[in-house]
Amino acid sequence: MSSPLPVIAITMGDGAGIGPEVVVGALADPAVYDRCRPLVVGDARRLRQAADVQGVAVEVVALESVAQARFEPGRVDVVDLGLLPDDLPWGQLSPAAGEAAYQYVRVASELAVSGEVQAICTAPLNKEALHAAGHLYPGHTELLAALTGTEEVSMMLSTPKVKVIHVTTHIGLIDAIAKIEPGLVERTVRRGHEAMRASGIEAPVIGVCGINPHAGENGLFGAGEEEEKIEPALETLRADGIDARGPLPADTAFFLAGRGDYDLIVAMYHDQGHGPVKVLGIEAGVNITVGLPVIRTSVDHGTAFDIAGTGKAEVGSMIEALRQAADLAPVSVG
Template sequence: MTSTPTLDLPVVALTMGDAAGIGPEVIVPAVLDERVAAWCRPVVIGDVARLRSAAEILGVTCDVVAVDHVRDAEFRPGRINVVDLGLIPADLPWGELSSVAGHAAYEYIRVASELAVAGEVQAICTAPLNKEALHAAGHVFPGHTELLAHLTGTEEVSMMLSTPKLKVIHVTTHIGLLDAVAKIEPGLVERTVRRGHDALVRSGTPNPKIGLCGINPHAGENGLFGYGEEDLKIVPAVEVLRADGIDAVGPLPADTAFFLAGRGDYDLIVAMYHDQGHGPVKVLGIEAGVNITVGLPVIRTSVDHGTAFDIAGKGIAESGSMVEALRQAAELATSTTPVG
């Protein structure tokens, strides 16, 4: 048994995600994990009955307790505190697309965002939602990142993927490849690098070395490939960053940049578009990855896997990625203000 967390630990709003997916099943063991209790004070934004059902499926004995406010939460071994929105019917099937679950997932994020903006929580950690279910409920957002930016009134955020061996931040994410190339410009590249730099400094890397990928094969190979995008869109940003004392290097050929980072040459790689960054991270294993949104009023982390409808409700989902997401949420949390 672990001791009750001290009041200087950050409070993390842990959203339940899509109730038909594996979110509840990875939340229960993660919140009960002794390591998590030593890192932070998680409060689930979700549904008490669904979490109790998940605990029963897992064969876990615990107290899932509804609280009206974050400040009412009590932290002790075997207890899961839940701000219960009561949006999930008892007969909601596991593993099936549901607009009801999609709407509930939206509401969990909305409440967590309000708590973050009000300063009642110092980080948000999200279980996976299903985009099709979210859209079916009338909430048309590409994903968590864009939804959180909208709800917190944040104009621009960046997605960072973090593993024990590799950290990657994206200049563009959920748009088509041609649109991504058109969107990339020196200001956006510069702001993305600064957000990544600040996040790493906050987590204990005082002078991170940052490598920027090129857009074209071999980073354009001196104009041989592409139409000079690297010189137009990336080089000016690197020059400004270096003049400000940020150790930024690039543009680098993307096919070697990730290898170099994996062996320790770079603390952070800047990917120019979604698949350029996601592919190498997921090769390392989805269970090892954490999705971090930087640029919000608070840090937001998430597991780097989906709702896994095919195994939901079977009690076989792994909670390791959720534990790691909570660890990084605590590590990067904006402050350590006590509850209440």
């Protein structure tokens, strides 16, 4: 007898952006239901509007609880919070949409922590709208950490060619360099190592970027940051049997990972990791939060207000995010 498929809570994101469109577009693909049992947390009325925009024939069914879901192709089960105004315009900043996006994530987190769902997959929210609603988080990663009481998490970006985990993310570059220290580097690599093993790679090879050009070139560039902040962590990790190599020049590390030399790259700061990943595969990119008590994946694109409500949104990243969430999720017990 096969194991039950995991239930994945899909948060609708900012209702004024392309989140509703990519959600219904992805769930119009019957193959999604072969991998997981998808459950949207959002606004049923907005999803019906998005289905019309996308030109997809699905039945959007408003629910009050997970127990009412049927998880059938052609049917979109929605825990309907009903928070959006009827006349919410597409593509415009809205504090109401920011508040609703926060509540979708809050409810999904509660469902995950209670075990009613096995993973969370998030559509994009708009940070400015989130802040306008009074929720001052840099993004999903920090919001989910706060909602689940998690002290430290890491952002991982995954594409078919390269996977990257970040030591620091949404802080300024000067602040990021100040924050990097051996303990943080070590914990980040360990989280990445565990995530790679969970995805089926028994002995992952991990490449760790330096901070300076050419990883400092033996002291030629910088003030010894690699020796002070990174190398002690790598020594500890290797002593524990983790294959962590570096510090590597970032300008070649991603090329080497793309050809298969590394299973995971550790980036020291936001743009060091995000730039190469988005060149290599933003259309199929997935954002994974590593270190939470629940699995969380996300599309690797924003709310795209410029095309929201036009039917031009691509759904491939959402389908890939659901696939990876299903692959990483623990087996459902019900």
